[in-house]
Amino acid sequence: MSAGRLSIGDPSATESVDKGPLLRIDGLSVEFRTSDGVVRAVTDVSLSVDAGEIVAVVGESGSGKTATAMSVLRLLPDTATVEADAISFRGADLRALSARELRKIRGGPVGMIFQDPMTALNPVMTVGAQVAEAVLLHQNRPDKRAAWDRAVELLRLVGVPDPAQRVRQYPHEFSGGMRQRAMIAMAIANNPDLIIADEPTTALDVTIQAQVLALLKKAQAETGAATILITHDLGVVAELADRVVVMYAGRVVETAGVGEIFAAPRHPYTKGLLASLPRMDVDVDQLDPIPGNPPNMADPPAGCAFHPRCPLARDRCVTERPALVEIGPGRTSACHFHDELAVTP
Amino acid sequence: MTSRTVAAGRSPASAALRRFRSHPAAVVSVVFIVLVVLAAIFARPLSGHDPNAIDLLQARTGPSGDHLLGTDSTGRDVLSRLLFAGRISLGVGLASAAIAVVLGTLLGSVAGLLGGWVDGLVMRLADVFMSFPSLVVIVVVSGILGPSVLTMVIAIGLFQWPVCGRIVRGVTLSLREQEFVLASRATGAGPLWLMRKHIIPAALPPVSVVATLAVAQAIALEATLSFLGLGVQPPAASWGNMLTDAQSLTVIRSEPWLWLSPGIAVALTVLAVNFIGDGLRDAVDPRSAS
Numbered sequence: 001m002s003a004g005r006l007s008i009g010d011p012s013a014t015e016s017v018d019k020g021p022l023l024r025i026d027g028l029s030v031e032f033r034t035s036d037g038v039v040r041a042v043t044d045v046s047l048s049v050d051a052g053e054i055v056a057v058v059g060e061s062g063s064g065k066t067a068t069a070m071s072v073l074r075l076l077p078d079t080a081t082v083e084a085d086a087i088s089f090r091g092a093d094l095r096a097l098s099a100r101e102l103r104k105i106r107g108g109p110v111g112m113i114f115q116d117p118m119t120a121l122n123p124v125m126t127v128g129a130q131v132a133e134a135v136l137l138h139q140n141r142p143d144k145r146a147a148w149d150r151a152v153e154l155l156r157l158v159g160v161p162d163p164a165q166r167v168r169q170y171p172h173e174f175s176g177g178m179r180q181r182a183m184i185a186m187a188i189a190n191n192p193d194l195i196i197a198d199e200p201t202t203a204l205d206v207t208i209q210a211q212v213l214a215l216l217k218k219a220q221a222e223t224g225a226a227t228i229l230i231t232h233d234l235g236v237v238a239e240l241a242d243r244v245v246v247m248y249a250g251r252v253v254e255t256a257g258v259g260e261i262f263a264a265p266r267h268p269y270t271k272g273l274l275a276s277l278p279r280m281d282v283d284v285d286q287l288d289p290i291p292g293n294p295p296n297m298a299d300p301p302a303g304c305a306f307h308p309r310c311p312l313a314r315d316r317c318v319t320e321r322p323a324l325v326e327i328g329p330g331r332t333s334a335c336h337f338h339d340e341l342a343v344t345p
Numbered sequence: 346m347t348s349r350t351v352a353a354g355r356s357p358a359s360a361a362l363r364r365f366r367s368h369p370a371a372v373v374s375v376v377f378i379v380l381v382v383l384a385a386i387f388a389r390p391l392s393g394h395d396p397n398a399i400d401l402l403q404a405r406t407g408p409s410g411d412h413l414l415g416t417d418s419t420g421r422d423v424l425s426r427l428l429f430a431g432r433i434s435l436g437v438g439l440a441s442a443a444i445a446v447v448l449g450t451l452l453g454s455v456a457g458l459l460g461g462w463v464d465g466l467v468m469r470l471a472d473v474f475m476s477f478p479s480l481v482v483i484v485v486v487s488g489i490l491g492p493s494v495l496t497m498v499i500a501i502g503l504f505q506w507p508v509c510g511r512i513v514r515g516v517t518l519s520l521r522e523q524e525f526v527l528a529s530r531a532t533g534a535g536p537l538w539l540m541r542k543h544i545i546p547a548a549l550p551p552v553s554v555v556a557t558l559a560v561a562q563a564i565a566l567e568a569t570l571s572f573l574g575l576g577v578q579p580p581a582a583s584w585g586n587m588l589t590d591a592q593s594l595t596v597i598r599s600e601p602w603l604w605l606s607p608g609i610a611v612a613l614t615v616l617a618v619n620f621i622g623d624g625l626r627d628a629v630d631p632r633s634a635s
Contacts, residue, residue: 075531078460099535107532114531119524122543124357130525133542134532170357186532 371624
């Protein structure tokens, strides 16, 4: 599982892979204070990522997937309250770290890629300066020239043509795809063990998405970094992920290997997501969208949050919230009737 | 790919310069200020007189070949005093504006970045400074500490930082919500780094405008204070204390060279600096028509 890691040639890295997962989040809840009252964006989410693994977190807008990822590096705004039984990285509790220690983790062993490369780069700084910034921040003895050279090298690595020239250009002189490449360069600048990619292809043209995905795959293979891939695009999931965590209304509703999710989803929400996806291999007359809208998180439905939209919903779903239960090796589902989905694929 | 060479003309700074150059009054003003600064620096060779040399036999003579702008009541060369006074007036203007800008930028960005009670404290402090009539307070302070150039510079600077502080705080607050600041934090940037790399550079354009206007205000304030005898002390010359000589009606009527030249110097300098400020404001605002 960690073949990629070996290629870095860092013996201590392979040694330090102990039994525990690289990242473990246990019982995470996130609340936001808003003008509409307290909104619970994430409830009791647990998830773990092993070294070198790509875990996709899938869900609609507002399902809490970004809030989950942001809470790892404590990057949520001040209005958020984060509670968790554990958020540990390489066995160390991230919540116990001081602000200074946490800054060493951010951009160091944990790199982050943002959704919109149009806004995630400072428009009045050259691209090179921003990539070099990621390097400089983690040098023990900041060396501007070395950081600049490294920025050129990183841009070349992520496929920016003519990097020695383009480091001196401003973001507005870069296309969307090129900017996202620069963002990826920043995320991998310090050979991270974990990359958190928040909808890395959502803001890009479809034609560019495939290129950026291929690059992410390459970067992941070369650095051996584990990746949390936040997306609502199941095509991206199929392309990259090893394992899938499906979120709905701030909770995990299903986890499974990527093959199992596509072959035999065990939660009606996952099934609905797949049915709303156009497919090349099956001839369907009409796509089957999930009816209704995601719930208002300031006032979520009682019982199972998905019941107002669920084809399987019965009385029990309205009153009793299904627990996330293990339904197989490495598989969980939070549906009272997951058995029924197993027999009727 | 190489056809797209790196164009230096595409940087925000060079675009601003282009917009500034299309502002005739501002360009003329820059030339004027440069001349004033050069004249102040080369005061000695230009005037050919010692500004403090008293020659009672030549008191209050009008402009002549030897004394181009005449002499004052103790026979000192007015042109020479005017040029040397330029050093002090410009120096006081720049120094007190610098104090105001540095203080304002630091306090403003800290308030914006940290928020909470720090923000409240800094902003209330700004309110306090802005609600005092600065001239009265400076007069009182000079009275207590004794008039000196240093006291005056510090006092003017202290009363001007809130303008700059509020602007920097505003810029910081809007930047704080930008995703590139979040992205920078996600790569490990701390508050100091954010201030240095992202916030202060972004605040620089509006701050440069405020700074210029602060210079103009400080020069005028220096002239006022020195005129009242609370600023630069004789025999050192400043434009303000040269005007002190013009307090009597007879001087105003019969010896206009004594007050015209320092008066014009203050007025033109303050005007020019204000024009530069206007030009800068348009230059750094990308929305302004070029």
